[in-house]
Amino acid sequence: MKRLNVLTKVLTSLLLAGSAFGQNQNIDLKLANLRSMLDRTTAIVRLLPDFPNNTTRTVIEAKLQEAEMNYREAVEHVRNQQIPRARIAIAQAYALLQQIEGLIKQHPVFKIKFQEQLDRKIQQAEEAVRSNQNEEALYMLNRARFFRRQAYFLFRQGRTYQAIEYYRLAMHFCDQVFKLVDAGSGLNRAVSEEEWRNFYWDTQLLLERAKSLQESAPGDGQVKSMLQRAEREIRDVQKLYEKQEYAAAGQKLVAINRMLYRIIDMLDQIPRQESERMRMDLESLEFSLQSVREKMSDPPAPAIQKLYERSESLLNQIRTHIEQDQPLLARRKMFFANQLTLRMYRMLEERPNDQPQEIENQIQAARREMAELQQQSTPGATAEAFFGLMEQNLQNAENAFQKREYLRASYHLLITRRLILKYHRLAGQENRGDGEQETVRRELQRLADLLQRFRADDVKDEETDIRYRNAEQLYQLAEQAFQKREWHTCRELTDLGINLLTK
Numbered sequence: 175m176k177r178l179n180v181l182t183k184v185l186t187s188l189l190l191a192g193s194a195f196g197q198n199q200n201i202d203l204k205l206a207n208l209r210s211m212l213d214r215t216t217a218i219v220r221l222l223p224d225f226p227n228n229t230t231r232t233v234i235e236a237k238l239q240e241a242e243m244n245y246r247e248a249v250e251h252v253r254n255q256q257i258p259r260a261r262i263a264i265a266q267a268y269a270l271l272q273q274i275e276g277l278i279k280q281h282p283v284f285k286i287k288f289q290e291q292l293d294r295k296i297q298q299a300e301e302a303v304r305s306n307q308n309e310e311a312l313y314m315l316n317r318a319r320f321f322r323r324q325a326y327f328l329f330r331q332g333r334t335y336q337a338i339e340y341y342r343l344a345m346h347f348c349d350q351v352f353k354l355v356d357a358g359s360g361l362n363r364a365v366s367e368e369e370w371r372n373f374y375w376d377t378q379l380l381l382e383r384a385k386s387l388q389e390s391a392p393g394d395g396q397v398k399s400m401l402q403r404a405e406r407e408i409r410d411v412q413k414l415y416e417k418q419e420y421a422a423a424g425q426k427l428v429a430i431n432r433m434l435y436r437i438i439d440m441l442d443q444i445p446r447q448e449s450e451r452m453r454m455d456l457e458s459l460e461f462s463l464q465s466v467r468e469k470m471s472d473p474p475a476p477a478i479q480k481l482y483e484r485s486e487s488l489l490n491q492i493r494t495h496i497e498q499d500q501p502l503l504a505r506r507k508m509f510f511a512n513q514l515t516l517r518m519y520r521m522l523e524e525r526p527n528d529q530p531q532e533i534e535n536q537i538q539a540a541r542r543e544m545a546e547l548q549q550q551s552t553p554g555a556t557a558e559a560f561f562g563l564m565e566q567n568l569q570n571a572e573n574a575f576q577k578r579e580y581l582r583a584s585y586h587l588l589i590t591r592r593l594i595l596k597y598h599r600l601a602g603q604e605n606r607g608d609g610e611q612e613t614v615r616r617e618l619q620r621l622a623d624l625l626q627r628f629r630a631d632d633v634k635d636e637e638t639d640i641r642y643r644n645a646e647q648l649y650q651l652a653e654q655a656f657q658k659r660e661w662h663t664c665r666e667l668t669d670l671g672i673n674l675l676t677k
Contacts, residue, residue: 201257201261211271212271215241215274215275217376220372234277237270237273237274238274241271244263245264247259248263278338279335284334286466286522290516290519290520292341292348293458293462293515296318297512300509301620303355306355311350311351318348319458320442322344322458323454323457325338325343325344329461329465339379370424370427377408377411377427381405383442384397384437387437388437388441400433400436403433404433404437407426411423414426449499456496459489459515462515466485466518469522475521477521478521481517488514489511517637533580537571537572537575544561547598559651564590564594567589568586570586571583571587571590582636582640589640617665617668617669618653621675622649624645624671625649625675629642641674645674648674649667649671652671
């Protein structure tokens with residue numbers, strides 16, 4: 175009997191140990207899932223657009239911080255073997271994450287702001303690829319367009335959180351375009367901890383996408399093996415982060431990204447034909463215009479109504495060009511339709527900067543700053559031309575304000591401000607020598623090509639025309655600087671001209 179009692183006690187203790195082990199395994203899995211959800215939500219919140227009086231974002235960030243604290247408490251409770259308390263902390267964290275998701279879904283402005291940011295970034299990427307002719311960058315751009323379409327499809331269905339995941343993918347591939355076009359902004363340069371962390375989040379996003387695709391093709395052993403390897407490598411990257419070895423972490427992330435690109439290419443249905451891509455971009459444009467229409471007042475402001483009608487006209491022309499297999503004409507008009515859409519996004523923000531009193535204050539401030547700059551500047555042909563362009567735009571802003579044409583005044587005022595900022599940047603900086611010559615020559619040619627396209631365009635609105643005329647004058651100044659071998663001045667002027675036409 176004694177032996178039976180001993181055996182019973184041993185078996186009971188083994189069962190209890192096994193139960194505790196199972197509990198620990200279960201809670202560890204829950205913690206890992208929560209950590210993944212926190213990282214995912216943090217990455218999404220990082221992308222949330224900001225705008226005046228955005229109290230919702232402040233609330234979201236506070237809830238995310240509270241959820242992070244609950245996670246840390248849960249980790250501490252598990253370490254102390256306080257499993258019930260850990261479960262409560264995990265449940266509280268999940269409840270906060272659900273509240274964050276609800277706030278993002280319900281906010282009336284986030285969707286249109288997301289679209290504005292993504293449309294602008296893709297348009298900038300299109301310009302970069304057009305001037306650079308980099309095949310790999312073009313491929314990355316097509317990926318960005320594909321994921322934008324997926325995002326807008328989910329936005330249309332009201333699945334905002336899932337849409338933002340695709341939005342993140344599209345933004346990621348736009349960033350890859352810029353890195354490929356401009357080697358100086360690539361991953362071999364020194365970067366901050368925050369930049370590496372952002373890149374790590376993007377890599378996690380790619381991994382999630384690849385895993386979801388692999389679930390639909392479970393029989394592919396090669397893909398499964400590649401995914402397992404990618405997950406192992408990402409764990410190694412996390413260890414390097416913890417040791418603050420950011421350069422080594424970055425190199426590993428580059429390799430992991432390339433592996434994940436291969437997996438996604440093997441499994442995802444990214445269009446290969448230009449005609450398919452054009453139809454996909456047409457859908458994105460249609461959705462953007464639909465969103466603009468939803469935000470327009472009733473009756474709409476005359477300026478927005480005029481832009482909207484032009485955009486609809488271009489949309490119909492693009493549709494005809496696609497049907498008639500005229501991709502060059504379709505792509506060119508798509509570019510201008512997206513420009514008009516971006517302009518409407520900005521006008522719908524109802525920014526205080528567009529109000530008469532604010533415009534008058536900014537005109538006065540610009541006038542004072544110009545006077546101070548002129549007193550401090552070194553006389554010369556470049557300074558004289560620069561101030562001539564500033565004065566021209568500021569006078570145009572003042573004249574438009576007197577006529578109560580506040581929108582036109584704001585266009586000229588914006589360019590005046592950009593010229594002042596650019597002059598501040600140029601002042602006191604030395605020319606860096608002949609090493610920049612070829613880079614500057616390419617950028618100058620890019621501006622010339624842009625001006626040629628805008629010159630041939632027959633759908634310019636008032637703001638585009640103002641930007642175009644200023645960009646023309648900046649091009650002339652940049653050419654003069656190039657002839658004088660002032661490479662830095664030439665590059666800054668060229669950069670401003672390009673930005674006026676593309677941003």
